[in-house]
Amino acid sequence: MSNPICGWTGKVLHIDLTTGELTTQYPARAIYEKYIGGKGMAGYYLRPHASLKWNDPNLPLLIFTGPLNGTIAPTSGRSTIMSRSPLTGTICDTSVGGKLATQLKRAGLDGLVITGTSDKPCGIEISDDTIEIIETDLWGETTDVVFDRLEADGPNGMSIACIGPAAENGARISAIMVDRHHAAGRGGLGLICATKNLKYISIKGTGKVRVHDKETLKEAREEIFRLTAASPVLMGQHGFSCWGTGSIFDLMDSRRMMPTDNFKKTRFEAAGKLNAAAYKTAFEPRRHGCKGCHILCKKIAKDGRNIPEFETMSHFTALIGNTDLELVVQANDLCNRLGLDTISAGATLACYREITGKNFTPRTLIKSLYEMANGGYLGKGSLDFAESCQKPELSMSVKGLELSAYDPRGAYGMSLAYAMSTRGACHLRAYPISHEILRKPVATDRFSFSGKARIVKIAEDANAVVDSLTACKFTFLAASLEEYAKAYTAVTGVPSSAHDLLTVGERIYYNERIMNAANGFCSGDDDLPPRFFTEEGTSGGGIEIKPLNRNDFLNAKNNYYIIRGLDKDGMPTAETTERLGLTL
Amino acid sequence: MKTLCEKYARKLVKQGLTAPGDPIVGGLDAELVWNRQDQRIKELAILFDELSINSLIFSKPAEPFATIIDFLASRYPDTIRPEDTETRTFLHDIPVCREFSAQAIVANLKKRKAVIIPGNGIISYGTVTPEQGFVFYSSTIFACFVLFFSEYMKEAKTGTIDTEFQAAFDKAVSHLPAPRTDLPTLATGPHNDEEIILSAMAEAGKAVVEYGLVDSFFGNISYRLGKIIYISQTGSSLEELQGCIDPCPMDGSSTAGLTASSELTAHEDVYRRTPVDCILHGHPKFTVIMSMDCDRTDCKNRGKCHVACTECRSIEGVPIVPGEVGTGPTGLCNTLPPAVASCGTAIVHGHGLFASGVTDFNEPFKRLLETENLCRKLYFERLSRLID
Numbered sequence: 001m002s003n004p005i006c007g008w009t010g011k012v013l014h015i016d017l018t019t020g021e022l023t024t025q026y027p028a029r030a031i032y033e034k035y036i037g038g039k040g041m042a043g044y045y046l047r048p049h050a051s052l053k054w055n056d057p058n059l060p061l062l063i064f065t066g067p068l069n070g071t072i073a074p075t076s077g078r079s080t081i082m083s084r085s086p087l088t089g090t091i092c093d094t095s096v097g098g099k100l101a102t103q104l105k106r107a108g109l110d111g112l113v114i115t116g117t118s119d120k121p122c123g124i125e126i127s128d129d130t131i132e133i134i135e136t137d138l139w140g141e142t143t144d145v146v147f148d149r150l151e152a153d154g155p156n157g158m159s160i161a162c163i164g165p166a167a168e169n170g171a172r173i174s175a176i177m178v179d180r181h182h183a184a185g186r187g188g189l190g191l192i193c194a195t196k197n198l199k200y201i202s203i204k205g206t207g208k209v210r211v212h213d214k215e216t217l218k219e220a221r222e223e224i225f226r227l228t229a230a231s232p233v234l235m236g237q238h239g240f241s242c243w244g245t246g247s248i249f250d251l252m253d254s255r256r257m258m259p260t261d262n263f264k265k266t267r268f269e270a271a272g273k274l275n276a277a278a279y280k281t282a283f284e285p286r287r288h289g290c291k292g293c294h295i296l297c298k299k300i301a302k303d304g305r306n307i308p309e310f311e312t313m314s315h316f317t318a319l320i321g322n323t324d325l326e327l328v329v330q331a332n333d334l335c336n337r338l339g340l341d342t343i344s345a346g347a348t349l350a351c352y353r354e355i356t357g358k359n360f361t362p363r364t365l366i367k368s369l370y371e372m373a374n375g376g377y378l379g380k381g382s383l384d385f386a387e388s389c390q391k392p393e394l395s396m397s398v399k400g401l402e403l404s405a406y407d408p409r410g411a412y413g414m415s416l417a418y419a420m421s422t423r424g425a426c427h428l429r430a431y432p433i434s435h436e437i438l439r440k441p442v443a444t445d446r447f448s449f450s451g452k453a454r455i456v457k458i459a460e461d462a463n464a465v466v467d468s469l470t471a472c473k474f475t476f477l478a479a480s481l482e483e484y485a486k487a488y489t490a491v492t493g494v495p496s497s498a499h500d501l502l503t504v505g506e507r508i509y510y511n512e513r514i515m516n517a518a519n520g521f522c523s524g525d526d527d528l529p530p531r532f533f534t535e536e537g538t539s540g541g542g543i544e545i546k547p548l549n550r551n552d553f554l555n556a557k558n559n560y561y562i563i564r565g566l567d568k569d570g571m572p573t574a575e576t577t578e579r580l581g582l583t584l
Numbered sequence: 585m586k587t588l589c590e591k592y593a594r595k596l597v598k599q600g601l602t603a604p605g606d607p608i609v610g611g612l613d614a615e616l617v618w619n620r621q622d623q624r625i626k627e628l629a630i631l632f633d634e635l636s637i638n639s640l641i642f643s644k645p646a647e648p649f650a651t652i653i654d655f656l657a658s659r660y661p662d663t664i665r666p667e668d669t670e671t672r673t674f675l676h677d678i679p680v681c682r683e684f685s686a687q688a689i690v691a692n693l694k695k696r697k698a699v700i701i702p703g704n705g706i707i708s709y710g711t712v713t714p715e716q717g718f719v720f721y722s723s724t725i726f727a728c729f730v731l732f733f734s735e736y737m738k739e740a741k742t743g744t745i746d747t748e749f750q751a752a753f754d755k756a757v758s759h760l761p762a763p764r765t766d767l768p769t770l771a772t773g774p775h776n777d778e779e780i781i782l783s784a785m786a787e788a789g790k791a792v793v794e795y796g797l798v799d800s801f802f803g804n805i806s807y808r809l810g811k812i813i814y815i816s817q818t819g820s821s822l823e824e825l826q827g828c829i830d831p832c833p834m835d836g837s838s839t840a841g842l843t844a845s846s847e848l849t850a851h852e853d854v855y856r857r858t859p860v861d862c863i864l865h866g867h868p869k870f871t872v873i874m875s876m877d878c879d880r881t882d883c884k885n886r887g888k889c890h891v892a893c894t895e896c897r898s899i900e901g902v903p904i905v906p907g908e909v910g911t912g913p914t915g916l917c918n919t920l921p922p923a924v925a926s927c928g929t930a931i932v933h934g935h936g937l938f939a940s941g942v943t944d945f946n947e948p949f950k951r952l953l954e955t956e957n958l959c960r961k962l963y964f965e966r967l968s969r970l971i972d
Binding site for chain 1: 585588611612613614634635636637638672673674676690693694695696697710711712713715716719817818819820828832836837838839840841842843844845846848849852908909910911912914915
């Protein structure tokens with residue numbers, strides 16, 4: 001590159017755990033501009049290998065930062081971890097908080113491409129230019145022990161990502177835990193680490209990220225701060241900063257869209273006693289957040305345990321019929337220590353409960369989680385279990401990934417977003433809750449499909465950009481790509497606008513559709529469980545929760561395909577592929 | 585989508601922002617639809633190909649706004665930078681596009697949410713619904729109105745008004761509607777029943793919009809019953825409050841106020857400090873203009889008055905306080921409540937007026953309207969003294 005690179009470090013490190021070989025690659029600037037970073041760059045590196053089986057040693061585990069990481073851009077502490085999901089077979093990227101991305105950037109790296117399998121359990125330790133693959137005796141330990149041991153021996157401020165026993169024992173719903181309080185939860189990426197015999201990665205960097213225009217970056221930062229301060233959802237007295245994401249809990253109850261009893265109902269009678277206020281009283285939490293974030297939505301109990309996120313609060317109560325607050329915190333803490341995805345774990349327990357008719361006691365609930373992590377059949381997720389019982393329709397999942405805690409009958413855009421998501425039933429790909437429930441940027445009719453196909457498509461593109469910069473999606477409940485485009489240009493020097501970035505986001509997302517299509521995913525997979533089209537939710541209080549109208553859903557899905565530039569079977573077309581600068 | 589396009593076209597006219605029959609509103613899901621036919625649609629349709637948007641609003645503003653934006657566009661050829669809160673927080677600045685061509689408009693809309701095309705009108709867009717375009721359109725007009733009259737006052741003070749500005753000013757003033765002095769008859773309180781409170785809030789909200797005391801979807805309204813505050817939701821239109829009011833317990837037992845107005849904290853603090861029952865907040869234009877009119881040109885806080893002003897400023901006993909939207913360290917939640925508690929009414933610099941009342945909305949509405957009329961009178965009196 002002729003000009004000094006700003007924002008990016010210009011280096012990607014390839015680590016082959018089979019041979020121990022380390023190779024530094026210097027991607028062309030055009031690649032950075034085409035994929036930005038984070039999710040985009042990880043997708044670029046996954047593409048040639050995306051059809052490898054999840055346990056193939058050559059399937060890469062990708063950890064990528066974005067140009068904003070390590071700068072003063074607000075909420076720029078997140079990173080992307082990506083591979084092919086052992087749970088779903090789709091591509092699977094997760095945006096994870098903590099300080100992983102910041103430390104990696106400070107160590108002079110934009111990303112890690114980890115392939116191969118170590119012959120012995122190992123850890124990767126990065127300290128600036130020193131990179132070591134180290135045999136470890138931590139295999140078998142829970143994540144809290146890994147964090148305790150590594151933090152005791154390592155430098156202050158280092159970041160640690162690790163897996164727990166769940167991944168080691170083959171759980172396809174296993175997570176990667178980052179910096180003790182943050183989870184790369186969905187899709188079973190922990191198992192990708194385990195197949196590589198990789199227990200942990202620790203990173204400490206001391207370098208700085210070069211910024212093209214510091215003054216303009218400060219301006220953009222102030223604009224974003226001003227918008228977040230004006231956001232009731234983020235900084236208001238009932239917002240995430242004060243209460244954590246659990247502040248959504250009361251809204252889901254009042255809007256009658258809290259998934260209850262494995263999505264058979266949409267209202268849980270005991271919800272009023274299980275809300276964020278109840279956690280605040282019972283556990284006296286303190287604020288915590290990702291590196292570079294001023295919102296601090298994470299909450300940590302006085303005793304050091306994580307306060308569950310909204311989805312976990314909901315799935316470990318309403319979805320499985322539990323009214324014991326302490327049990328939720330215990331289950332959440334146990335999932336974190338064992339390295340289990342709490343959303344899939346809760347939804348799988350709910351599926352088991354409905355099929356077997358067995359309610360959970362505190363003892364059986366905790367025992368079930370241990371069994372999931374010890375190689376038990378529930379560790380393979382709800383679809384595997386439901387299919388084994390010849391009742392696949394009772395797995396509340398899309399493409400094998402369990403739905404999170406927003407009932408699609410209460411927000412029609414959400415139903416479409418769940419179905420279209422490239423990694424299965426993910427609520428964050430398009431997050432229609434922002435306009436259907438939280439009224440941002442403006443409110444839409446939650447019981448209508450009108451206009452939703454295009455809204456979902458634009459939001460998917462926008463969030464692909466957010467996960468590539470990388471920043472936090474929650475900030476976009478207040479700010480927009482307009483402000484972040486300014487930050488991106490200030491950091492990198494690349495002229496850009498919100499709409500330019502959306503085109504990049506479209507490319508990044510389409511690339512994922514291409515990878516999924518190559519693995520056999522098509523229109524039939526872009527669908528919801530039949531329950532949502534045939535069964536009512538829990539109406540009342542002036543709100544009617546009807547089954548989704550199948551024809552309306554299919555029309556919206558067809559519109560989505562047209563808008564996304566896919567054919568009628570949801571497959572990529574040569575025309576759109578070429579327009580976006582991709583190849584089939 | 586067509587229904588929504590038609591709704592916001594009607595709303596632009598109803599709020600006096602554009603002339604009947606003028607707005608062109610387009611919406612796109614799988615197919616592009618328009619509220620009406622127009623030969624300019626061919627060019628506007630290209631914008632949907634070039635931008636990731638799902639709706640578009642284009643219209644020439646009604647007078648006096650057309651005169652105002654065209655004049656400002658002549659003074660600021662590339663970008664207009666108003667200093668009111670709406671611009672500072674949401675618009676940042678307003679680009680000026682010199683030609684009505686898709687290519688030129690796209691270049692500007694890539695950067696900002698609304699763009700002025702002198703002689704043609706304002707164009708704005710949405711990525712979710714046409715409502716976004718409506719809000720940006722309306723905010724652009726509000727911001728330009730405030731800037732225009734503020735600039736004129738400034739130039740009057742320095743004796744630098746030129747003939748173009750004078751002509752534009754005279755024309756704009758000739759189109760200003762006469763101040764309304766009649767008061768609406770709102771439901772009388774005290775209101776002790778939730779249904780009655782919701783109805784009274786909806787009625788008062790409609791009146792605030794009808795009297796032109798707030799633009800687009802800004803402003804908010806609340807009523808306290810015991811330990812519950814009923815408050816309009818964030819981004820709700822004060823004239824359409826049905827189903828858009830959140831009951832927020834003051835005891836911290838619920839986070840149901842997650843979708844409540846960004847000013848909930850300020851409202852709640854007022855209620856904690858003083859035994860009032862209701863609060864109305866609007867953005868009356870001359871109140872905003874006068875809140876920004878300060879003679880201390882050498883002040884060390886010049887340029888950051890909206891957050892750092894330390895002067896005890898007031899208009900006829902109504903205090904003016906600094907403060908930004910929401911709850912940040914420089915948020916109005918820190919400055920407004922003590923001012924409202926002591927005076928019943930307070931103006932936030934460059935933003936708007938908060939008025940409280942006991943028992944029902946008649947009292948705060950009267951304060952809102954009278955303060956605006958007073959500010960308008962003071963504006964022209966001050967001008968008259970300067971020019972004479």
